[in-house]
Amino acid sequence: xxxxxxxxxxILAQFDGPDKLIEAAAKMRDKGFKQWDVHSPYPIxxxxxxxxxxxxxxxxxxxxxxxxxxLGILYFTYWTSAVDYRFIISGKPYFSYIAYxxxxxxxxxxxxxFTAVFGMLGLVNSKFHHPVFYSDNFAKVTDDGFFVSxxxxxxxxxxxxxxxxxxxxxxxxxxxxxxxx
Amino acid sequence: MQFDRSTYxxxxxxxxxxxxxxxxxxxxxxxxxxxxxxxKQFFFSYLTAxxxxxxxxxxxxxxxxxxxxxxxTWSVVIRRMSETTxxxxxxxxxxxIPILIGIPWLYHxxxxxxxxxxYALPKKAGxxxxxxxxxxxxxxxxxxxxxxxxxxxxxxxxxxxxTRENAKYMRxxxxxxxxxxxxxxxxxxxxxxxxxxxxxxxxxxGLWFFSGAVTAFFAYTTTNVVFLFRxxxxxxxxxxxxxxxxxxxxxxxxxxxxxxxxxxFLLIWYANFPKETVFYLARWSGSWRALTLSxxxxxxxxxxxxxxxxxxxxxxxLLAGMAWLLLGMHYVDLYWNIMxxxxxxxxxxxWMDVATxxxxxxxxxxxxxxxFTQHAVVxxxxxxxxxxxxxxxQ
Numbered sequence: 001x002x003x004x005x006x007x008x009x010x011i012l013a014q015f016d017g018p019d020k021l022i023e024a025a026a027k028m029r030d031k032g033f034k035q036w037d038v039h040s041p042y043p044i045x046x047x048x049x050x051x052x053x054x055x056x057x058x059x060x061x062x063x064x065x066x067x068x069x070x071l072g073i074l075y076f077t078y079w080t081s082a083v084d085y086r087f088i089i090s091g092k093p094y095f096s097y098i099a100y101x102x103x104x105x106x107x108x109x110x111x112x113x114f115t116a117v118f119g120m121l122g123l124v125n126s127k128f129h130h131p132v133f134y135s136d137n138f139a140k141v142t143d144d145g146f147f148v149s150x151x152x153x154x155x156x157x158x159x160x161x162x163x164x165x166x167x168x169x170x171x172x173x174x175x176x177x178x179x180x181x
Numbered sequence: 182m183q184f185d186r187s188t189y190x191x192x193x194x195x196x197x198x199x200x201x202x203x204x205x206x207x208x209x210x211x212x213x214x215x216x217x218x219x220x221k222q223f224f225f226s227y228l229t230a231x232x233x234x235x236x237x238x239x240x241x242x243x244x245x246x247x248x249x250x251x252x253x254t255w256s257v258v259i260r261r262m263s264e265t266t267x268x269x270x271x272x273x274x275x276x277x278i279p280i281l282i283g284i285p286w287l288y289h290x291x292x293x294x295x296x297x298x299x300y301a302l303p304k305k306a307g308x309x310x311x312x313x314x315x316x317x318x319x320x321x322x323x324x325x326x327x328x329x330x331x332x333x334x335x336x337x338x339x340x341x342x343x344t345r346e347n348a349k350y351m352r353x354x355x356x357x358x359x360x361x362x363x364x365x366x367x368x369x370x371x372x373x374x375x376x377x378x379x380x381x382x383x384x385x386x387g388l389w390f391f392s393g394a395v396t397a398f399f400a401y402t403t404t405n406v407v408f409l410f411r412x413x414x415x416x417x418x419x420x421x422x423x424x425x426x427x428x429x430x431x432x433x434x435x436x437x438x439x440x441x442x443x444x445x446f447l448l449i450w451y452a453n454f455p456k457e458t459v460f461y462l463a464r465w466s467g468s469w470r471a472l473t474l475s476x477x478x479x480x481x482x483x484x485x486x487x488x489x490x491x492x493x494x495x496x497x498x499l500l501a502g503m504a505w506l507l508l509g510m511h512y513v514d515l516y517w518n519i520m521x522x523x524x525x526x527x528x529x530x531x532w533m534d535v536a537t538x539x540x541x542x543x544x545x546x547x548x549x550x551x552x553f554t555q556h557a558v559v560x561x562x563x564x565x566x567x568x569x570x571x572x573x574x575q
Contacts, residue, residue, distance in 0.1 A: 045573060063489070090453060098450055101443065 006178040009131035010151040011163055012138060013171025018044045020170055021146040025050040027169045028148060035154035039132065039147040058123060062115045069111030070104050077103060131177040149177070182412040182554070189561050191414070194554035201547035208540030215533035223533050224283035225523045230537035231280060232373065232515045233397075234545045235273045236390070240398020241266030242325060243362055243391075245332055249355040255426050257569035258419060260560050262405055264336050265553045266398065270329040272548050274322040276541060280373070281315055288314075290379040302379055309379055317372055321365045328358050336560055343562040366391050374515075377522040381460045385445045392438035397511040399431040403504035407497060414558060421495040422574050428494030428503075435488070435507060439481040442514075464517065467527030472517055480510035512538075 015021045018040065025038050029052040038047065074097070081087065082094035092099070132138050132149050141147055148171065150162055159176075166174050183193035215223040244263045248256050256263075284291045290309040296302040302309070335351045367387025375386045383389075406424065409415050449457045464473045484503050493499045520528070559566060 059491075090451075092453075098447065101447065 008152055008159060008176050008178050009134070010149055010157075010177040011159075011166060012132055012135050012147055012149045012173075012175055012177055013166040014137065014140075014173040015146045015148065015171060017146060021148070022046055022050045024148050024169050024171065028150075031165065032156055033150060033154055035151040035157070037149050039138070039141045039145075039149065041142060041144060041146075056123065058116060058119050061119045062112045065115040066108040066112045070108045073103055073107040074100060131179065134177045134179045135175055137173050137175065182414070184412065184414040184558075186417070189415075189557045189559050191554045191558065194550075198547060198550045198554065201543045201550065205540055205543035205547060208536050208538075208543055211536035212533065212540045215531075215536055219531075219533070220283070221286045221523065222531050223537070224280070224286045225519060226531055226533040226537045227279055227283065227541075228287060228373065229512070229516050229519050229534065230541045231273070231276055232519070233512050233538070234541045235276075236394035236397050236511070236515075237266055237401050237545070238269045238273055238329075239325070239366060239391075240394040240396075240401075241268075242270065242329055243359070243395060244398060246328075246355040246358050246362060249332075249352045250359065252352070252565075254565045254568045255423060255572040257563050257565045258415070258423060258559055259402060259406075259427070260563070261336070261556070261558055262402060262553070263398075264333050265549055266401065267329045268333045268552055269545055269548050270322070270325045272545060274326050276544075277318060277322060281318065284311055284314065288376055288379070290376060305379060309376055314372060317368060321369045324361050324365050328354075328361070332358075337556060339560055339562050340557055341562075343564065363391075366394070374518055377519060378460070380456065383445050383449070383457075383460070385441055389438070389441040389445060392434060392441045393511055393514055396431065396434040396438050396507055399427055399434060400504035400507040400511070403427055403431065403497075403500050404508070407501045409558070410497070418559075418570050421497075422572050424497050424500055425491075425494045425574050428488065428500050431500075431504065431507065432485075432488040432494070435481065435484060439477065439485075442476070463521045463525060466525075469517075469521055469528055472513065472528055476510065476514055476517060479506070480514060 013024075015024050021038055021040060022044060025047060028036055029050065038051065040047075077100040078095055078097075081096075086094050088094070089096075131151065132147070138145070138147065148166065150157060150166070156162075163174055163176075182191055182195050182197070184190075185192045212223065212227065215226070241263045244256075245260070245267050248260055248263070280287070288309075289295050290302055290305065291311050291314075296306060307313075331354060332351060335347055335354075339347055367390075370387045370390035374390065375381070375383065403424075406419060406427070409419070446461065449461060461473075463469070484506060487493050487499075488503055493503065516534075563569075
């Protein structure tokens with residue numbers, strides 16, 4: 001089999017514990033990288049700030065969808081029982097909005113949950129594969145490994161300089177993420 | 182008020198606290214005058230005021246119990262504040278006496294001739310009679326006072342030196358305490374408030390009372406933080422992260438309270454049994470209707486929209502505004518439950534409502550502040566205190 005030119009998709013560097021990872025993340029942020037991420041066995045408090053993450057828009061999306069769903073179901077219950085198929089139930093008015101409060105609430109919760117899950121999947125730019133899986137060392141991330149990965153798509157990515165930078169900020173086992181798929 | 186940050190103690194409490202006694206004295210004289218002018222109005226006003234302030238202490242008790250049971254970190258900084266609120270319980274054990282004296286004016290089931298001519302009350306007389314009512318109320322306070330004194334004493338012992346046994350004792354005590362609390366607060370709400378109309382019943386009434394109590398407690402805690410900041414106490418230590426959590430709990434318990442109140446209303450509205458609907462029909466007549474509508478709107482809908490936003494919970498002034506609103510609505514809620522039994526046609530605001538609120542409120546505040554300024558304002562030897570100071574919401 002003929003050896004082919006392997007593409008470099010990014011660089012992976014390992015760090016020594018959560019505190020070092022936070023420091024490294026802050027330096028990465030200050031350097032102005034865009035297409036990069038940190039990987040750790042568990043969530044680290046303060047990482048969002050160190051990475052310079054902005055507040056998620058998910059809350060607003062959930063609130064808007066909950067309101068929309070609630071108003072929608074309120075209209076629907078009104079239409080079914082007061083317009084389309086009028087029916088007197090236990091002597092109450094056709095449009096007995098009090099009876100619809102549980103439905104209103106349930107639909108608000110339902111749409112909130114859907115928006116939270118699918119909105120999150122949309123916002124995090126999820127993918128089925130990530131270049132970090134080319135690294136064998138990366139398996140440690142589920143045990144005791146703390147990593148920073150930079151993707152080659154990053155505008156300030158440079159194969160040599162980025163590698164040097166990662167070593168400067170304390171990264172060990174710095175390796176190129178290469179594959180031939 | 183002088184605060185010493187190295188020991189977390191108030192080195193000079195000042196003389197301002199004594200002024201509360203003065204206000205309480207004025208309230209007492211006015212209330213006493215009211216008791217002679219119109220005893221029925223006085224006892225109803227007194228019951229409302231008593232229920233309002235006593236629920237703050239009850240909210241404090243359950244928060245301390247839950248704090249120990251869950252071993253939470255962020256709330257260590259407000260633990261002493263909550264414990265002090267809880268420790269005001271002996272005051273209410275004394276202040277409940279006028280209610281026991283006022284039984285003949287407050288509760289129609291205490292009138293033998295009325296009960297004899299009634300279709301249902303003779304069957305309830307085994308529970309609703311004066312001696313048993315007094316015994317139960319004494320029992321509730323025996324439980325609450327004992328729990329609050331034991332928990333508070335153990336906490337002060339921790340200030341001297343930390344031992345694992347003591348920390349474990351507080352946690353072990355909290356588990357049965359939670360069960361006792363649930364039973365006693367439910368029965369207390371049945372006895373003191375629901376039996377005002379002994380024909381009417383609602384099994385969720387205890388939860389309504391409890392959820393209102395805890396909401397009011399978190400609102401009170403928020404106003405206390407404002408008070409501390411005004412006196413430069415814990416100003417470097419309490420951060421928006423702590424306001425955020427107090428705000429979250431205030432928000433959550435306000436929703437819980439609304440949920441309980443709605444659950445009670447919805448089932449009664451749906452079933453439409455006259456024996457149950459009397460409660461809401463009585464509150465739908467005359468100017469009571471406006472008060473009835475104000476509770477879900479001003480007490481729930483408006484604070485819901487404002488408190489759901491992150492910025493409200495992290496801004497102390499905004500949060501305190503909501504806290505004062507919810508404290509006010511807690512009073513309106515209790516008033517709305519109690520007063521229609523006296524003024525059946527329309528809302529009648531009496532000067533005795535103000536007098537009794539002043540009396541109990543000022544006495545409560547004096548007791549609280551005197552206790553609070555005597556000891557460290559945070560549990561100084563709690564191993565989680567440092568983590569609580571530097572706590573950050575994710």
